[in-house]
Amino acid sequence: MGAQKKAPTRAVSDDPEDLARVPLQAVLLADSFATRFRPITLERPKVLLPLVNIPMIEYTLAWLESAGVEEVFVFCCAHAKQVTNYLENSQWFSQPKFSVTTIESHNSVSAGDALRLVYERNVIHGDFVLISGDTLSNMSLMRALQEHKERKKKDSNAVMTMVIQRSKPSPITQQSRLGTDGLFVAIDPTTKQLLHYEENTNHLKGTFSIDKMLLVDNTSITLHNDIQDCYIDICSPEVLSLFTDNFDYQHLRRHFLKGLLVDDIMGYKIFTHEIHSSYAARVDNYRGYDTISKDIIQRWTYPLVPDVLSLGNSATKLERRGMYRASEIGQSRSAQIGPLTVIGTGTTIASNTKITNSVVGKGCAIGSNVLIEGSYVWDNVIIEDGCELRHAIVCDGVTMKSGSVLKPGVVLSFKVVIGQNFVVPPYSKVSLLQQPTKQDSDEELEYADNNSDTLDSAATGTMDKLNGDSSLEFSEMQHHVSSELGYGGVGYIWSICEGSHEEEWRHSVAPIPAEKLAEITQVIEDDLELVSQDSNAPASSGELKPDSQINAEDDAVYFEKEVEATFLRAVNENVEVDHVILEVNSLRLSYNMQSADCAGAIFHSMMKLALDTTHSTHNELLRNVQNTVNTWQKLLKSYLPGKDEEIEVILKFEEICLESARELSPLFTQILHLLYDKDIITEEAIEDWESEKKDADEADRVFVKQAEIFLQWLREAPEEDDEEDDE
Template sequence: MLSDQTYSYESPHVYKEHNIRLSQSSKLQSRVVIGADTFVGDGTSISGSVIGRNCHIGHDVTIENSYIWDGAVIGDGCIVRHSIVAAGAEVRSNAMLNSGSVIGFGVVIDKDVIVPNETKIVKTPIKTLQDSAMFMSSSEEESENDDDDEDDVNPLDSSEVGDANVVGAHGVGFLYEEEEDDEETNKGYSGIMYQMAQLNVSDVSVASTTVGAHQYGSKRKKRTYSTNSMYVSGDEDEEEEEEDFHKEALATVERAMENNHDIDTALLELNTLRMSMNVTYHEVRLSTSTALVERVDHFIATDTLGVKDAVDKVFGQWSALFKRQVFEDLDQVDLLLIVQKLCCQLNESYRSMVFLFVLMQLYDAEVVEEDNVYLWWNGKESQTEEMSVVRDKAEKWIEWLQQAESDSEEDSDEDDE
């Protein structure tokens, strides 16, 4: 997209520049971007993250839902989760960055150090933005008055290179401390450096935070941040935003089906809505599933099509939408729970059959994998009294699936013999 970039796309949603050195046993999960001249060591796993240029990622490293900026070094055995590591920073072997960590420019985290949640570390011990502004102002003034004085000392310099309690004995850096009562300071840091734990850095599987505690149709508590706006709080605004998204997304999918738009156009519109309204992929899956199930219900209720034909017509064509909404195992489980819940609300005379045929379509289209079908089927949420009303027909199909797998394994054993 830019003249100096050479990114190429690889499935599943991996973008790589040229001159990247990936060790054979390293693993790039879905939604990964890696810049030019970066090295990734043996046994390293990266998912939902952006890695800059000229980075060195060591062996047996785990990086999840994080941003690693240009020239950063991540040592062997490190774990980095939901964090930002700025350009030129170094995280030495076996260190751990917990959720919400921000490692500033040039900071060095010593080996075996565990950085707690929501910790922000800077190279220079500046307490507030006001101190930073005063320091810069005084430095410029001193420079103008006496450019030849090599003995000038910055008022905020420390004889130590770092706080050992924060970055380790041989680390470089200090804890960035905010004055809680300083409203102006908080305003200045309403972007990525302020309350990082609440920032939705990545569209990680929402199922990881929602499956098991999901209340479909209920509203989650969340906070929205922008680098250009103040912190936004209040469940009412968030609920309205999700409701607005649901209405707009429903209309988008319905319009696509009515006018027989191509899949890519519908996906582009949905993704634009998702980003503009700052919702997760769970909301996208919920809205898409609702539109498709309602379409099936309309065909059946009006005697336009029979149950199987209605499901085949709608999901046979439009289940491809889910391939850009489902990325991980728990996303597939989340999708099955959504569809199950929606089918429970259909007419009692055909809801179980609709759910069975939808399940088969999603499996045949490779939207959901067999192992994740079992994970959903055996999960507590799919077996509640409310959800069980559509399990009867699906149970026969699950049994057939398990039997087919068993037969396949026996055939394989015979071939080996």
């Protein structure tokens, strides 16, 4: 029996509606029933893994409380004791209006098993929220709940409302999509009923078939390959009984959802609720872990951000350019902490060490001349002098001896020791536990162990043996520690399964290889082929309509934000310009934008970077702009094929100076002159811009007047050149 907390008492009311009211409940699945986070999840449950130094389950519980949920039932199987102990000692067992109860199982191997057990406990008494403990969101539940309840009043078969969102970012910048299966869905645009749901293992391109009867029974259908399943469901109690009646239902989507969609006898219906401006994502793989961590640091998930979710630890302070630093850290004056970086409390950083675009946990000891780039270093890690980490995950208690190197994509599980000067190959997974010789037959099965204590003691025993067990012969110890991880190393490098070598990049926290990026971009350019089962179906049977719910203005806003995020990542990670161009091209195709839109978004990102770089005077700001333009002019010029696009950049510059960055207004003329000197904006474009403003209102001619001397100089300069030629 899991640890429980008594539900909060409520005032008695004579109102019949209040008497009939049941508290809003949620079922939180603490098991993902997947193996994608091995070897880490052999020793710790996924929901307790730190996401920007905070356990994943904290984000989920914080959102449920803020969304008005009053009772949460946390189902846990793998490492159930760890989950229960954590919750018993957390803030959630002392909230006055928020009840958390754990339900333990030691033989459930799927979400279906979990929900059948919840049904047997008879704890759910009304509509409830079903969510995975690795899901992070800041959406409001009110509207989705209201829609679900209203539908249920009209149609008792409306048993589920599934939260979805449009994948506005492309498969390049929203890199978490590359680690999961593609998704094709069909939705009735009028009722929002889900009509078809199909996962596609071809992550870049594919086809799917729909039953022609869908066209017969529905007047219109929208087909999507740009929908993201948020794995947040509002369910009626009947959902639990359906799992109990159908023991074939194991996976929530693959079995249950698809089973209901094809069941013509019972007639149960599933509907969708699309969110637009809110955030929702699931940490489904290592790439998703990396992407969502960056989203948190860049505050897309507010208020679920490090300086708000302190968990009673030392306060974490947000500094300039997305840097978070906890109190009580020791940092050498010569150490450099870059933007989009989080440093946990009690961590020490020695001289000449550089940390950028990374998360470092609490109690870490980082030596001199260390380079940490795009990595996640958890708690109590020791990194000795001269080490290098690029795009890696390093779990609690790891020791990296001096000079050791982690290549991109490496995952070091708990308490591993990397030997002196040893280089861990790309995409390697290293653990104190040997790789299981027998793989699980069910690919969705998380390590649902009954022996987590045995595993923990096995790992600890390995360390104890190598740290001083006198019964271990020196020659035997030396052979063990130097065979796989260099001299002094402790642990095993897991072999990559046959046939998985080509896919390692897709699930990794490492950047996408350039050749794969080019391949993806090429595929995006091709239209997705949508094939009906019967191409000869009569026209009257249905109509396929493009979805146009999101207007062009919203697209432009999202597009500009995505270009800015791409540009900022390129700056922080020293991405080559050609690589950035590929990413921006992918965004342009995804949003159906023109070159002028790309140029405007890139120029806006460049000016924002100059503003965010330290300055105290206009001269220093102008110098920042000059440095930024010098560095990124090739990128900007790539989207200026002609005069019209150049004029759009000038107009965008005016907009920036008037709205988002008024600090640049006094420098308008100098920056325009700079763009002219760098051959980014031509004289013809500037003259046409001036002509377009000739009959405009005075308010629209502010910057034309400001640039009068420069414009006059442009008009006279050719004459002076001609005179010199005559002489």
